[in-house]
Amino acid sequence: MLIAILHYSKPPVIGGVERVIGEQAAALRMLGHEVEVLTREEWHMAAWDAVIVHNVFTMPFDLAWTKKLIALTRSRPDIRWINWVHDVRWWDQVPEAVHVAVSEFRRQDYALVTDEPIHVIPNGCDSAAILGLTERVRDLKLEHEGLVLLQPTRFVRRKNIELGLRLLAELPEALYIVTAAPDPHQSDGAKYFRELKQLAKELGVTKRVRFLGEKAPLTDNDVRSLYHMADLLFLPSTQEGYGLPLIEGAMHGVPVYCSCIPAHREVAVGATFFKLTASPKALARKIKKDTAIQMRQSQRQMMARLAWSRIVQEMLEPLLSGRKAP
Numbered sequence: 137m138l139i140a141i142l143h144y145s146k147p148p149v150i151g152g153v154e155r156v157i158g159e160q161a162a163a164l165r166m167l168g169h170e171v172e173v174l175t176r177e178e179w180h181m182a183a184w185d186a187v188i189v190h191n192v193f194t195m196p197f198d199l200a201w202t203k204k205l206i207a208l209t210r211s212r213p214d215i216r217w218i219n220w221v222h223d224v225r226w227w228d229q230v231p232e233a234v235h236v237a238v239s240e241f242r243r244q245d246y247a248l249v250t251d252e253p254i255h256v257i258p259n260g261c262d263s264a265a266i267l268g269l270t271e272r273v274r275d276l277k278l279e280h281e282g283l284v285l286l287q288p289t290r291f292v293r294r295k296n297i298e299l300g301l302r303l304l305a306e307l308p309e310a311l312y313i314v315t316a317a318p319d320p321h322q323s324d325g326a327k328y329f330r331e332l333k334q335l336a337k338e339l340g341v342t343k344r345v346r347f348l349g350e351k352a353p354l355t356d357n358d359v360r361s362l363y364h365m366a367d368l369l370f371l372p373s374t375q376e377g378y379g380l381p382l383i384e385g386a387m388h389g390v391p392v393y394c395s396c397i398p399a400h401r402e403v404a405v406g407a408t409f410f411k412l413t414a415s416p417k418a419l420a421r422k423i424k425k426d427t428a429i430q431m432r433q434s435q436r437q438m439m440a441r442l443a444w445s446r447i448v449q450e451m452l453e454p455l456l457s458g459r460k461a462p
Contacts (some may be wrong), residue, residue, distance in 0.1 A: 139184065140174055140187045142174055144198065163260065219355050220236045237254050238256075238257070260443060274367075276346070283368070288359055289341070296374050304369045311340075312346070317349035317353060346417070366432070368390070368426075369385040
């Protein structure tokens with residue numbers, strides 16, 4: 137479809153609506169639509185299939201343009217007009233358009249103006265861009281996982297990765313991410329890695345563990361992106377001299393579960409400690425009840441819910457094409 141998106145201003149002007157229209161346009165283009173984002177100075181009639189009007193019908197910043205566009209909704213019914221309502225401060229005339237409110241609150245507000253149906257479509261959010269996720273981490277689509285456990289480590293036996301695999305077996309909705317490859321300075325590293333893969337197979341968790349360094353090393357930015365997306369930093373080491381991931385986890389606000397060893401005790405801030413003899417089942421019960429972890433999960437679920445790709449495909453495209461609305 138050939139689509140115009142209209143507003144009083146557009147990116148790179150900074151503003152909430154400006155960000156919305158920029159991301160909305162990008163999502164529509166990703167789905168194969170031809171899209172132009174236009175202000176009044178740029179507005180022109182063309183063979184538009186649809187015109188999405190953000191706030192111009194309902195805000196009194198340029199009433200001459202508003203009234204001209206409203207007249208066009210009546211004279212050009214061949215165009216699919218979408219009245220995207222963020223705010224309501226002018227309502228003398230209601231356009232002949234499909235009305236979209238960005239929230240249930242705004243729908244009720246605009247329902248005082250018109251008896252016509254008003255669809256609620258939330259503004260999406262390009263969470264990956266906001267968080268600065270790398271392409272490699274973005275492609276993991278971690279926002280769709282049930283629980284994400286992260287252990288940034290090399291394959292050294294004292295890192296006790298096998299406890300993470302056994303914990304994973306007790307958390308059927310979880311994904312376990314280990315960042316590194318076998319340590320080139322440790323001759324035992326490759327052997328330990330093979331043992332871990334065999335243990336994962338025996339525990340039936342192979343499909344839910346990601347040894348990300350197996351194919352290619354991660355960058356520092358990849359690791360930072362993983363901290364953004366993890367629900368839990370899991371560090372079950374049997375021995376450490378310091379524990380840098382504990383500091384990094386605290387800086388990123390990731391809930392931390394770590395073994396109760398001297399270095400961890402000295403370094404960790406706000407961590408949950410567990411004994412090395414703790415059973416995976418008991419650890420899993422504790423993790424499931426942890427409200428901080430639940431909050432991280434909710435944040436990732438929000439990312440999936442407000443993804444522009446989902447909103448455009450499931451909610452906006454049906455309105456543009458005249459199919460059954462959401």
